[in-house]
Amino acid sequence: MESESKQVMKQRKKQLEVLDILKEALTILVKNTNFIIFAFLTSLPLLFLMIHFETLFQQILVDTPRIVKHILLQFNTKLYGGFIYEHVIILTDDDATIHLDQDYYTVTSFSSKDYLPNLIQLVFMYLVPLHVLELGSAALTVYVSSKLKSEEGRLSLKQMFLESFDASTMKGTFITSLYLLSMSSGILLAAAWTVSNSYILYMTFGCYIVFALICFAALTKLLMVYLEWSAIWNMSIVISVMDGIHGAGALRVSFFLSSGNQKRGLYLMLVFFALGVCFRVPCIFLGCYKGGSGIFVQVGLFFLVNTLKWVSCMIYFSDCKERKLEKKIIDDVEVGKDLQSGS
Template identity: 75%
Template structure:
């Protein structure tokens, strides 16, 4: 009996891995036209805000990088005997340190930064959670039911005030935790410059090691946080309770959640970096293409989190059944 139970668990683990989760998410999204239309229509306010947010975010990011280059090269110049030099080319033109600092110290920088933080904490967060709730709820119905839902049925069944309110409470906990992690990034960079500013190699190694570790922890916790949102939508458990259940379901399965979140993190970076280097934030249609790709990736992420939650829940139930059966066998054997 014991060997049969272990064999059942091994077979179950082989059935649903990260690639299987992604394949099922792609199937739900692309083979259900009504679902694709539903997620697009319910995400329109989020998409419109994302266009402005991404434009502002990329411009602020570029200005911040220029300022950090100025500070780092200024510190290095002092240790090189006061030698004054320029870094040769910046975005296609020759830019001096003084010019670069002027770009950063522009009167628009601080207001843009404040606006960016406010948008991230309030309207963007509310719209993203609202879109996530509707996506998770309808995709879970499509996963569990063999019949295809109509577009009208999706709108009629998806809106639940109590679920919206409870899940939003859960999201506030997640917003506080994720914001704490984001604040750790500039803190690490600042300490890296303080410890190893006299050496490019030392600074780079320390910063790379610290940020890599922070990224791994962030992605592992992101899997727990995102699953807690799914738990709030599907099981009606909110706040700290949802986080506890998510932690319990994910215990012993950290790598799969890490790899799943790494896929969507890498896709987000791959879509954003070309847009930054091409200067899409300066105008044109590039930013709309990026936001459209973000919409698809974000929808697939929440569908994948729903599938991941269902699989983790089934695994825990199977393990509990196996443990109970083993316990009965031991008692009967004694």
């Protein structure tokens, strides 16, 4: 057993850092053109849906601040017979039309009748079709990329299609995803609640810097928790695909393998979150949701980032698993030494 421990120590590789994981994932993508084609073809339904989803999502993001301001203006008008604008209460008659800054405060020109139906449609798309299509794309990407990594060779496009579709694996992975969907939805609802209340506090008490600091701290903490848990949740999907462990069992294994690697998982997810923001924010400012080719470019970039993310999650899982196995062998050797010395 001691010789086995020495052999493990000799063969032990350095722990992969975030940049190492990203570099290895990029290498898999660049060296395997067939894999890119396979990922693109199997993601086509997802890409078409993402175009509609992103258009609707960006429109909701733009409309939400206006809706909140609209509600606050109406509330102040009914409560005080006027509303606060730059710390001055302006009185209005009951039948008077409110006209202020044409960009934000012209209530009569702003129509919100489509906001709620669009929001309901967006939530339904996220929970049902988008979730299922993202899961299928992720499972196929993880499986084929793991084959490419383990075999260290090329697979033909035909082999990828023939060997990747496994009904039992898809079913088990879907069960795991339902656990994750419920937990991630809870975090997203908490984030939406925090953002809404932060915005209302800012609109009401914007002159006080303490409220801005509290809101920023709350959102930052919530984001860090979400990203750290995202690494665990994504690893559980990889575990379902590669090891056939599903549901709560996959989550338990993922928590075990993630112990001691929380920061690494957090930073890895932070990279992809930052890339998503960098691609989405310019698109919102340029008004890509209004039409044109901008939204197609954004979705295409999202496809590349999403593929890279799942390949990186597969590599991250493999590295965490390898470290745990090495640690177990070394611990077993140490226990054996203690028993021998005790006897």
